[in-house]
Amino acid sequence: MRLIPMLFPLLLAGAAVPAQAELPEGAQAMIDAAIATGDPAKVKTVLDLARSTWPDDAAEIEAIGKEFRTALARRQAAAEQRKEQAIRNAGLFDMWKGEGELGGFQSSGNSNTVGVTAGLKLKREGIDWSHRLRARFDFQRQNGVTSREQLFLSYEPRWQFDESVFAYGLTQFERDQIQGVDARYAISGGLGYQVLDNNSLSLSVKAGPAYRVTEFTDGRNDSRIAALAGFDFDWRIFERLTLTQDASAVAETGGEAVVLIDSANTTINLVTGLNFQVSDRLRARMSYQLDYDSNPPAGKVSTDTLTRATLIYGF
Incomplete structure (x- = not known):
């Protein structure tokens, strides 16, 4: 895998994926812009388009998608945990x-x-x-x-x-x-x-x-x-x-x-x-x-x- 080690922390923080030398400049810029939105549907659409446009880089593109989905799932799980904790701690007139x-x-x-x-x-x-x-x-x-x-x-x-x-x-x-x-x-x-x-x-x-x-x-x-x-x-x-x-x-x-x-x-x-x-x-x-x-x-x-x-x- 040619993903750089900093990819996952940046995804977890909601930042864009840094440019990677292995991917064409156009592909990386397009993927960065999609990930910056945080919208899973947009990311999936852009990754599918990138794979069809640059088939030789399909492995790297799929790895980026996997890292994004993993980071997104962890952020969502953490948000659900915070929401549940807020409900459990809420008073009678809260929520x-x-x-x-x-x-x-x-x-x-x-x-x-x-x-x-x-x-x-x-x-x-x-x-x-x-x-x-x-x-x-x-x-x-x-x-x-x-x-x-x-x-x-x-x-x-x-x-x-x-x-x-x-x-x-x-x-x-x-x-x-x-x-x-x-x-x-x-x-x-x-x-x-x-x-x-x-x-x-x-x-x-x-x-x-x-x-x-x-x-x-x-x-x-x-x-x-x-x-x-x-x-x-x-x-x-x-x-x-x-x-x-x-x-x-x-x-x-x-x-x-x-x-x-x-x-x-x-x-x-x-x-x-x-x-x-x-x-x-x-x-x-x-x-x-x-x-x-x-x-x-x-x-x-x-x-x-x-x-x-x-x-x-x-x-």
């Missing part, structure tokens, strides 16, 4: 990322109104555990009368015990007096599966038992055993445009798990959105939400829809 959302909405169903909407999402990624917090508030007031006041809060911890399989827990609170619900509390736990996860497509599904308590605006209280199913789909159509689809369905029994058909009540929440990436942190979003309750309170309709136009800021 959170999120986004805030603010905009307007137009609704139809039990009410036909326009108003303001605000939302917050927080996420903390650990080694095996992750935590998700969500909050949304829709409000509209007209002529001194509140015509819409919808609040949703949820907390979902996940344990990723396999590359694609996870266990989840979920607690959530809802308030939607327009639909006749003064307060609704739910708790659920089950399993989920990451069906797809690449640069353009992401799809995960989850399902499990649930228990839900509902306090209606007419004074009635209802406690039921339920089943929960949901999915989360994201499709990156273009570089800056993403289609999102979130859905969850809860089917309740009459209070005992063995009765799955009699006295059933099903609620469905379906949210479809288009996100446009304005900048690294700012997105514009248009979304359409459908809320369905198969057994609404007297005087209420089963289906509510909500169209939102919002700006989202990531932090």
Whole structure:
């Protein structure tokens, strides 16, 4: 091997490969420039081109590629080790990322109104555990009368015990007096599966038992055993445009798990959105939400829809 001894330390430090007398000047300059970027794809492309252009120097070119890959793997392993150590040493309020959302909405169903909407999402990624917090508030007031006041809060911890399989827990609170619900509390736990996860497509599904308590605006209280199913789909159509689809369905029994058909009540929440990436942190979003309750309170309709136009800021 005609590689000089200083090659590996320089690669490890991220520096360019020094010129070698054995390689043609054009080949060495091209390889140096590619390695200086630190981009493995660019380095591979340049090395392949160099081998085809200077076949007599293929052994030296391959040796350079091997040294680059070895140094890159060690740098990546060291970075992963530092990241893991930072996670293990993080406090309760560290390592959170999120986004805030603010905009307007137009609704139809039990009410036909326009108003303001605000939302917050927080996420903390650990080694095996992750935590998700969500909050949304829709409000509209007209002529001194509140015509819409919808609040949703949820907390979902996940344990990723396999590359694609996870266990989840979920607690959530809802308030939607327009639909006749003064307060609704739910708790659920089950399993989920990451069906797809690449640069353009992401799809995960989850399902499990649930228990839900509902306090209606007419004074009635209802406690039921339920089943929960949901999915989360994201499709990156273009570089800056993403289609999102979130859905969850809860089917309740009459209070005992063995009765799955009699006295059933099903609620469905379906949210479809288009996100446009304005900048690294700012997105514009248009979304359409459908809320369905198969057994609404007297005087209420089963289906509510909500169209939102919002700006989202990531932090």
